[in-house]
Amino acid sequence: MHPQPSEEEIRPVVQAHLHLEGPLLPILHDLQARFGFIPEAATRVMAEALNLSVAEVIGVISFYHDFRKAPAGRHVLKLCRAEACQSVGSDALAASLLGKLGVDWHGTTPDGRITVEPVYCLGLCACGPALMLDGVGHGRVDAPGAIAILEEAGV
Amino acid sequence: MKIYVSRDSAAKAVGAERVVAALRAELAAQGVEAEIIRTGSRGMVWLEPLVEVDRGLGRMAYGPVAPGDVAGVLEGSAESLGLTEEIPFFARQTRLTFARCGVTDPLCLRDYEAHGGLAGLRRALAMSGDEIVAEVTASGLRGRGGAGFPTGIKWNTVRQAEAEQKYIVCNADEGDSGTFADRMIMEGDPFTLIEGMVIAGLGVGAGRGYVYLRSEYPDAIAVMNEAVALARAAGVLGADVLGSGRSFDMEIRSGAGAYVCGEETSLLNSLEGKRGVVRAKPPLPALEGFLGRPTVVNNVISLATVPVIFEKGAAFYAAFGLGRSKGTIPVQIAGNVARGGLFETAFGMPLGALVDEVAGGTASGRPVKAVQIGGPLGAYFGRDKFETPFGYEDFDGQGGLIGHAGLVVFDESADMLKMARFAMEFCAVESCGKCTPCRIGAVRGVETIDRIAGGDAAAVTVLSDLCEVMKDGSLCALGGFTPYPVLSALRGFPEDFAGVREAAE
Ligand SMILES: Cc1cc2nc3c(=O)[nH]c(=O)nc-3n(C[C@H](O)[C@H](O)[C@H](O)COP(=O)(O)O)c2cc1C
Ligand code: SF4
Ligand code: FES
Numbered sequence: 140m141h142p143q144p145s146e147e148e149i150r151p152v153v154q155a156h157l158h159l160e161g162p163l164l165p166i167l168h169d170l171q172a173r174f175g176f177i178p179e180a181a182t183r184v185m186a187e188a189l190n191l192s193v194a195e196v197i198g199v200i201s202f203y204h205d206f207r208k209a210p211a212g213r214h215v216l217k218l219c220r221a222e223a224c225q226s227v228g229s230d231a232l233a234a235s236l237l238g239k240l241g242v243d244w245h246g247t248t249p250d251g252r253i254t255v256e257p258v259y260c261l262g263l264c265a266c267g268p269a270l271m272l273d274g275v276g277h278g279r280v281d282a283p284g285a286i287a288i289l290e291e292a293g294v
Numbered sequence: 295m296k297i298y299v300s301r302d303s304a305a306k307a308v309g310a311e312r313v314v315a316a317l318r319a320e321l322a323a324q325g326v327e328a329e330i331i332r333t334g335s336r337g338m339v340w341l342e343p344l345v346e347v348d349r350g351l352g353r354m355a356y357g358p359v360a361p362g363d364v365a366g367v368l369e370g371s372a373e374s375l376g377l378t379e380e381i382p383f384f385a386r387q388t389r390l391t392f393a394r395c396g397v398t399d400p401l402c403l404r405d406y407e408a409h410g411g412l413a414g415l416r417r418a419l420a421m422s423g424d425e426i427v428a429e430v431t432a433s434g435l436r437g438r439g440g441a442g443f444p445t446g447i448k449w450n451t452v453r454q455a456e457a458e459q460k461y462i463v464c465n466a467d468e469g470d471s472g473t474f475a476d477r478m479i480m481e482g483d484p485f486t487l488i489e490g491m492v493i494a495g496l497g498v499g500a501g502r503g504y505v506y507l508r509s510e511y512p513d514a515i516a517v518m519n520e521a522v523a524l525a526r527a528a529g530v531l532g533a534d535v536l537g538s539g540r541s542f543d544m545e546i547r548s549g550a551g552a553y554v555c556g557e558e559t560s561l562l563n564s565l566e567g568k569r570g571v572v573r574a575k576p577p578l579p580a581l582e583g584f585l586g587r588p589t590v591v592n593n594v595i596s597l598a599t600v601p602v603i604f605e606k607g608a609a610f611y612a613a614f615g616l617g618r619s620k621g622t623i624p625v626q627i628a629g630n631v632a633r634g635g636l637f638e639t640a641f642g643m644p645l646g647a648l649v650d651e652v653a654g655g656t657a658s659g660r661p662v663k664a665v666q667i668g669g670p671l672g673a674y675f676g677r678d679k680f681e682t683p684f685g686y687e688d689f690d691g692q693g694g695l696i697g698h699a700g701l702v703v704f705d706e707s708a709d710m711l712k713m714a715r716f717a718m719e720f721c722a723v724e725s726c727g728k729c730t731p732c733r734i735g736a737v738r739g740v741e742t743i744d745r746i747a748g749g750d751a752a753a754v755t756v757l758s759d760l761c762e763v764m765k766d767g768s769l770c771a772l773g774g775f776t777p778y779p780v781l782s783a784l785r786g787f788p789e790d791f792a793g794v795r796e797a798a799e
Contacts, residue, residue, distance in 0.1 A: 163568075259553060259723075265339035266339050277307050
């Protein structure tokens with residue numbers, strides 16, 4: 140099991156957003172930015188603070204592709220799978236990268252180095268195939284280019 | 295000497311930061327004084343990283359520039375593309391919404407005003423709410439998010455609704471493949487969106503606004519947050535908009551990776567902190583929207599076009615276009631094209647002219663096989679439909695839609711059965727789960743297409759029937775329009791569907 144932050148660590152993060160209209164998504168983004176995932180203990184804290192049931196909070200978390208229940212690898216690679224990137228060969232690029240890293244979609248390498256996720260469009264459709272590594276976008280990527288990007292980021 | 299390099303994420307994705315670093319190093323080494331200005335994008339993505347150098351005679355363009363080219367660019371020995379504004383792709387456009395994008399520093403309000411910014415808002419501040427709404431109605435502006443609903447009519451409904459608090463919600467979820475106009479304007483001219491939202495607020499009597507911006511766009515989120523802070527500090531936002539005594543303020547909210555949250559009611563649920571499940575209509579969001587209050591939900595481009603309508607007048611804007619498709623549309627040219635990017639033009643240009651002339655055909659040099667227009671819910675058109683003028687009714691008449699005006703071009707290597715399968719798969723992944731034809735139908739759709747691929751001719755009828763059920767029985771366009779790409783692929787390119795081929799033999 141990965142270490143879970145305590146309720147004491149979680150509470151101030153939740154409280155910082157309670158003044159907003161519709162605070163739940165901003166809270167979830169903030170929790171994930173700080174802890175790398177949505178800690179289990181946070182569901183209770185959020186439910187209490189927002190007067191919701193724990194089940195409702197879990198329902199919201201599970202609806203969105205962005206939120207994780209466990210930490211990702213040290214790096215997160217998002218490969219665009221949408222149509223414009225497909226038209227310039229993103230399927231072959233993805234197959235080659237997944238093969239090289241030895242993971243499937245949503246998988247993390249056994250050493251925890253990197254998690255690979257699909258993404259449906261990064262808005263880089265005029266310079267595909269596109270990917271995003273740790274929040275930084277790259278376009279016109281081929282397999283050797285992708286390896287170079289990973290190496291440069293120390294993956 | 296002034297040097298301009300885009301800070302748009304497409305430019306950065308292909309190396310603009312390295313080029314800027316090389317430029318700085320070279321300038322320092324030569325001891326030359328020059329200002330490097332980071333602009334938005336000129337929209338010519340195939341030329342990125344694009345460097346423009348102004349030696350006093352206008353901006354000379356160079357691109358794509360590699361770090362090793364910068365010495366040549368600076369001394370003028372590198373081959374130039376000429377004046378940026380004379381590059382045919384650029385010269386052929388009518389840039390109204392994107393007039394400043396690529397020209398100015400996106401986060402400089404002074405630059406913004408010097409190029410016509412805030413003139414529209416100043417004019418709107420002297421008008422009544424009814425006059426503001428009437429101006430938008432007269433411009434003929436229709437929603438650029440996909441449905442093409444007249445913006446003035448929507449605003450009027452919100453204006454007439456009685457409530458203590460009303461909202462302007464900007465839909466910046468831009469999930470369609472092949473589209474990036476929202477991203478480009480937010481990164482390249484964020485104040486125009488802010489100004490448009492303030493005018494909307496004045497028009498309908500809303501004091502608060504939100505931009506729901508997809509999390510896949512971290513750069514746009516950062517720029518918008520900075521722009522909102524700058525606008526607030528300058529009194530464009532806040533309790534006393536430009537000293538008028540009127541108030542409007544806004545916030546940027548980040549999405550969380552769900553395509554369906556681009557659907558307006560799903561978006562509102564998400565903004566409220568709920569699951570992004572689609573709501574049944576009625577009630578219209580215009581009457582019961584965010585937190586149950588009257589809400590304008592408009593696409594980024596719809597709102598970002600409002601300032602130029604007020605700056606130049608509704609009649610000026612409405613004079614462009616074709617039939618009931620008035621004004622200009624930022625066409626996003628993507629996929630396998632020689633010249634990809636953003637091309638703003640009056641409605642009416644034929645699809646074929648956009649693909650063959652503007653985009654220059656495919657990047658691979660092989661013949662164009664199909665173009666998907668309007669994102670993952672849009673139809674695939676073959677060359678036989680290249681005469682179709684770019685307009686809402688015209689595309690509808692051909693069994694397609696313009697959606698958010700993205701074109702994704704495929705060369706002859708595309709396998710249309712695979713594209714049809716992908717459309718179903720995407721619908722299954724992104725379905726909000728509320729209705730059965732979409733939630734289950736999309737999964738069955740993938741299986742049925744696999745059966746066709748395996749040579750089962752009977753599965754073709756099943757697929758057609760399934761598409762009918764999805765069209766008729768889905769609450770929103772995710773389930774309801776997924777049949778567009780599927781059936782257009784099946785009917786337009788039967789040779790790619792093994793089962794169909796065998797049935798015909
Ligand atoms: C599945 C689905 C996804 C949508 N995605 C978007 C989107 O990303 N951006 C957008 O502006 N509209 C999107 N729409 C359309 C919106 O529901 C709505 O019509 C639009 O935001 C209204 O603004 P407009 O009138 O300015 O176009 C989507 C609709 C559906 C059914
Ligand atoms: S069609 Fe699909 S996405 Fe739309 S409401 Fe129904 S289940 Fe949800
Ligand atoms: S389709 Fe890949 S970035 Fe848009």
